[in-house]
Amino acid sequence: MNNTAALYPNRVNIINFIRGFEPREPIDLLEPVREQLALVRKHGLPATWLLQYDALIDPAFADLLLREADETQEIGVWFEVVQPLADKAGVPWRGRYAWDWHAHIAFTVGYTPPEREKLADALMEEFRARFGAYPQSVGSWFLDAHTLAYLSDKYGIVASCNCKDQWGTDGYTLWGGYYNQAYYPSRRNGFMPAQTEAGQIPVPVFRMLGSDPIYQYDARLGGNGQSVITLEPVYSGDEGGGGIPEWVRWFYEVNFRPEQVSFGYTQVGQENSFGWAAMKEGLTDQVELLAAARTEGKLRVETLADSGRWFRRRYPLTPASSISALTDWRDEGRQSVWFYNRYYRLNLLNNNGEIRIRDIHLFDECYEERYLRETCPDRYSRYDTLPVVDSALWSVGEGAAGIAPVLYDDEGKEAPLSARSMETDESVPGELTILIRLDGEEELRIRCAERSVSFISERPSWGLRLSWGETAELPGIKLSPGAIDYTYHGHSYRVHSTARMTAVSNGIDFRADGRELTLRF
Template sequence: MNQAQAANPNRVNIINFIRGFEPRDPIDLVEPVKEQLALVQRHGLPATWLLQYDALINPAFADLLQDADDKQEIGVWFEVVQPLAEKAGIPWRGRFAWDWHAHVAFTVGYTPREREKLADVLMEDFRARFGYYPKSVGSWFLDAHALAYLSDTYGITASCNCKDQWGTDGYTLWGGYYNQAYYPSRLNGFMPAQTEACQIPVPVFRMLGSDPIYQYDARLGGNGQSVITLEPVYSGAEGGGGIPRWVRWFYDVNFRPEQVSFGYTQVGQENSFGWALMKDGLIDQVEELAGRQAKGELRVETLEASGRWFKAAHPVTPASSISALTDWRGEGRQSVWYYNRYYRLNLLNNDGELWIRDIHLFDERYEERYLKETCPDRYSHYDTLPVVDSARWSSGDKPAGLRPVAYDGEGQARPLAVRSVQTDESTPGELIIRIDTEDGETLAIRCSERQVVFAASRPDWGLEIRWGDSSELPDMKLESDAVGYAFRDHPYRVQFIGGLPPAPIPQKRNGQAQDAAEEGLTASADGIACRALGRELTLRF
């Protein structure tokens, strides 16, 4: 490894997880593993191989990996299958020997004590096969109780979970750390902790490589959101890992020389898709990775190695970002993500139309649904605390979001028309978004640990939060300098500093303006406005 590679903050994990049974479509499950292993070894790259229990007890998989070179890491993929449940003394409730429904396949479908029994069987049988406990445990999602148990009892180093998605395959994970890695709260496996005392000391890396522009608003269908990720089996019109041009754009966006902390993505594919579907895309991705590593642009390492590095470098969750300032589809969109252990924020420039489409707050005290209870059906749900949520609060032709606006002489607000967006990540832990408008004005947005500061060159401006008719809205209450929220009975607030008290946006009924305060602030109102008193307006969390 050269000096540039060692110093580079950009990291890639090649993670291939392995199922031993696929009930939906008979397929050769061993062939993909053989080909994936040959591919990474041909390029001299390390990879992480996560065995589901039915693959762990199958010599066809275990023997193959045990004979691999010493750059390869073997860990476990924690989904529940029939032989694992039965060995743990738990009656099997699935339709097949592996059933992907959330209340059957995942730890959330079992009591806390049952989760411990399942973990014990999985870890002890892994040690019996390989002579040591695994350091990496992955799953589409692990509840906080199971993850803490694996950390406290078996000393695991790293974990990984699914990207943000709404309802895909019945699984909702929404509002979390968008990429990179975080330390979860002991009360909520999806929620970044704010303090060392409350965090599980295992970094959780987000999988699959979400498109930073288009995945957030991906269309909803009968199976939830569509998938626009680095997975090589996806190559739709919106993008995906089977499209070489999209892959190169995605790598450029995520592996910039300048980073708030580090750039990250996960490459790989589960074997149950079959080699034919993943072959072309995966070969292209790995070849491109090998070339970029040789140039010192990134570092390919195992999940366990990334976990060790993360824990040594960051005692608490660090701030991270993604700046997608080019649009591979050529539609003029730019998307900037910033997140730290207190909140996440996403800004979208939609070909000159600017808005912050997402702010979610993180609170280690917000308990997950499944900490003590079991998931009752196939639809599991993890979330954080919404302040702005364009994907969930929009309706019809009314996209929700927080918009910087300019006020005319009559006090009417109009959105800013944007000419360009740039980012500055030179200050550790902070991100500055610099915006030039079509009328020659500027706006700078500085994201730091517990606040977002908006600084405008013009005097008459402000912020508006708008939404459509949505059942997903939290309860909101206007305070003298803040908006108080309650989501699933959990209270939180956003303070507005440097502006007039936040107020409901006036409604129009029968052509006449009407003060929404007459009805109180409800989901039927359009939103909230806060006019700046000077050049700066701060949101403090």
């Protein structure tokens, strides 16, 4: 175990958030909370309980927590807008039901900035009246930057959490962000990691739900957006999920490796509106595994607020983090490595020998979110960052977008490249090196540094190819001397390259001048 992992171990938050209404079907909303509380107390584990306003004002929920939760349990708020909160804040209610999950109704983005402040004030004051102090943690599937900064500046919250990356699930798109762990958001964009202390909200935002690092990115699209392959115990489909014991054990192994760029993290728990019967088996299994891993010293289980305080003491700026899924729970020959810091994120996939960078997104604290000043007009909300490579959204048919290494034979023709395996090295602070062992004795190294990605090959003649399909999500892309210029949602950005670049049909060829090729952001 390296020194970083020993000093700053893997961390887990058990976060269960609590709704007071469920208009879609009759269900006992109190039973899951009672059973979840009994489960964590049985194993002596701390947990965080985030109350939506309708549950906050219902004595059945608040009294249960006041009566049964000891000092190891944290009580905070889940910030979705419900009719009683809107009424309390004097904000017009437009929902179909007392809780309406559509983005422009349930979330702060559906309200003007002054209305968001009124809603926040009403929520925080009600919490203080019930529990005697303001909450330290505020969670939501997504919070706009104005509201998050307001909660930080006025109420001094120390931690927040938001939804995993997903495309269109339940109408919510969050795409291109910090894939896991935590980041300090920009004051202009609640989804965007900031680059400077002056530009950031000093509240770490932890990514929830635990996404499958191999398969969630390319999860199938349907009428409700992407399917869900996460640690949530109610999901147990063929693709994977938190209700499948084999998948859970693989996920824990992948996320809580002894070697980490900074620290490993995941969130365990489930919202009560799924009902206890649906989550009981999977959640019980996960909590038992956590308790055993904690006893063995493999991870630390703590409240969201405690993680937030630790993060703020340790990191003045967003640290680099990673996930290295070097085994495939399906045994289909795939490996996936994620690296991200406050400047960019990158994902490399080994698809049974075929190597491809399927994702690079840049982070810029000046890229303003859509809802900083305006309201979300309908149920389809969207948060994103700045795409450089996006296989999930730029691929057409069988042609996969991305950046692939290319070898050339003596006549300059492309020769196939086949990988036998990938390994990672986290020994340099803040960096990640990926070692790709090719057929034969050759190797390809990819070094992810603070503002660059370098490719080092032993071959004298090689390069990269960036490919894309003509899709609606493709940004403006054009070559400049020594750089690629992008335009996305009115924002311009640039990637520099040490290679000789040539535009080809739906792509760019990068020809290495020597054994190293570097992209700088």
